[in-house]
Each structure stands twice: as C-alpha cells, then as structure tokens.
Amino acid sequence: MQSIIDPEVVHRLAEQNGLGEMFSSGVIAAMELRRYSDGEAVCSVGDRLESMFILVQGKLKIHTLLPNGKSMLVRFARPMSVIGDVELLRQYPVKNEVESVGDSLLLVAGRKMLLKELEENTVLLRFLMGELSHKMYTLGQTSALNLLYPVENRFASYLMSLFEDNVGGQRVEEIRTSSLTETADLLGTSYRHLNRIVRRFIEEGIIERKRGRLSVLDKTRLAQLANGNLYE
Numbered sequence: 063m064q065s066i067i068d069p070e071v072v073h074r075l076a077e078q079n080g081l082g083e084m085f086s087s088g089v090i091a092a093m094e095l096r097r098y099s100d101g102e103a104v105c106s107v108g109d110r111l112e113s114m115f116i117l118v119q120g121k122l123k124i125h126t127l128l129p130n131g132k133s134m135l136v137r138f139a140r141p142m143s144v145i146g147d148v149e150l151l152r153q154y155p156v157k158n159e160v161e162s163v164g165d166s167l168l169l170v171a172g173r174k175m176l177l178k179e180l181e182e183n184t185v186l187l188r189f190l191m192g193e194l195s196h197k198m199y200t201l202g203q204t205s206a207l208n209l210l211y212p213v214e215n216r217f218a219s220y221l222m223s224l225f226e227d228n229v230g231g232q233r234v235e236e237i238r239t240s241s242l243t244e245t246a247d248l249l250g251t252s253y254r255h256l257n258r259i260v261r262r263f264i265e266e267g268i269i270e271r272k273r274g275r276l277s278v279l280d281k282t283r284l285a286q287l288a289n290g291n292l293y294e
Contacts, residue, residue: 063102066095066167075118075169079142084186085171089179094170098162104145109156113170114146120166125248126158133159134208135248137200137293138223144193150176163224200294207291213251214259218287220249221269223294225278 069091076082076090094113098104104115107127122139136158139145145160150173180187207216246256260276263269268280268287278284 064097066097068095071095072169075167079116079118081116081142081169084183084189086179086183089171089175092172092175096168096170098166098168100162100164102162104160104162104166104168105156106159107156110153111146111149111156112173114144114150114173114176116169116171117141117143117145118167118169121163122160122166123163124158124160132247132250133244134250135204135220135293137204138163140294144190146173147190147193148197150190203291204293207293208250211289211291213249213255214262215287215289215291216249216251217245217256217259217263218284219289219291219293220245221278221284222281222288223292225281225284 072093072095073090075095076085076093081090096115098120104122105111117139118141120141122143122145124136124139125133126136127133139160145168148154149156153173176186180190207219211219242256242260243253246253249256260269260271264271266280266283268278268283269276270279
C-alpha cells in the first residue's frame, strides 16, 4: 500500500466521482489517498476498521473464507463502491477478504470524522443506505449463483465480471493459468473440473490460452452462458 500525499489529487478525484455533493469540504480535505497493487489486501477477516474506504479508481475482489479454509467469491467492486460501511456504526469485525485487482486508488476517511458528519449530512446518509441496500441485494444474487448454477455458468459470470469494464481490450488480466487453482476455490469447485471447462471453452472458441493467460474471444457466447448474472 502506498499513501499519496497530494491534496490537489484528492480534491480532483473527489470531484470526478461526485464526492463533493456528499461530503463537506473539510472531510474531503482530511481524506487520505491510498494506492493498492494487484493482489494486495485492503482489509482482511477479523480486522477492526477505524476508517471507511471509497474506491475511486480500479477494481476490488471480495471473497469470504469458509470453515474448510477455502474461499468463495462474493463480488467485484467498482467505483464508487464503499468498504467499511457495514462496520462503521458498531465496529463489527470484517467478515470478508478485500483485495485489489490490478492497481486501485481508494480515498480513506476516519470513522470518528464520518460519524460526526452523519449527524447533519442527509445526502451522505442516503448514499450509504443505497450502498448497504446494493450489498444486501447482490449478496442474495451471488449466493443463488454459487448454489444453483453449474460451474460453467459461474465461470462465465466470473469472466464477464472481470471483462465488463475492459472495453477495447479483450485480455482478461486476472485469469492466468497459474491462478486457476485459486479461481476454482473461489467458484466452489475443483481445479480439475475447472480445467476441463477451460479446455472446452477453448475448443468452442470462447476463450484462448496464450503465454500463460486466458483471453476472451467470444463475448456474446460468454454472456449467454452467464445468463445476465455477474459477481457485482
């Protein structure tokens, strides 16, 4: 994690993402800007957060740890997603692992400052209520996806979730052949089963394997397999 000390950059990112309409100028001025690199943890299970994180650039992967030690994918987060809003009021311990996919920029606001801001800031309160509602809705959707759909559909949804904002560039940077074991865990299947699906997708021209990476060739077919379900 790299802390970026540049008030002008903080102000510009806040304005670009509409934060000036939700936060007072004093709160924005007090925010910290952090850069997280690919695979770096923003927070982990059991953490007690003293801050709330606002994703302003990049993408985050959120997954939960199961009792057997494996992980299961919850969703991907894009700007303007918030991390720490669930834990804000009562300081619940963090329940999910949150890590950066590629490089990500997050604005960080202290808990005590936010609680004071919420006393009179109804715009911010409505925004956080919207974030919490979205998380409740998507949690039900992804739970049903993980429980009810075959692995090939879940893998297609996973690829689509990664590919969704890569307009103009079809390489899915997250999927490397060396990381398929982790991907299989996230999707609740075995590496062997997922590898069979990967080979079938390659044979059908949906994806290709080149230089240790998997890239999407047929987004239309992939979208049909995902059936409108995304991990978001």
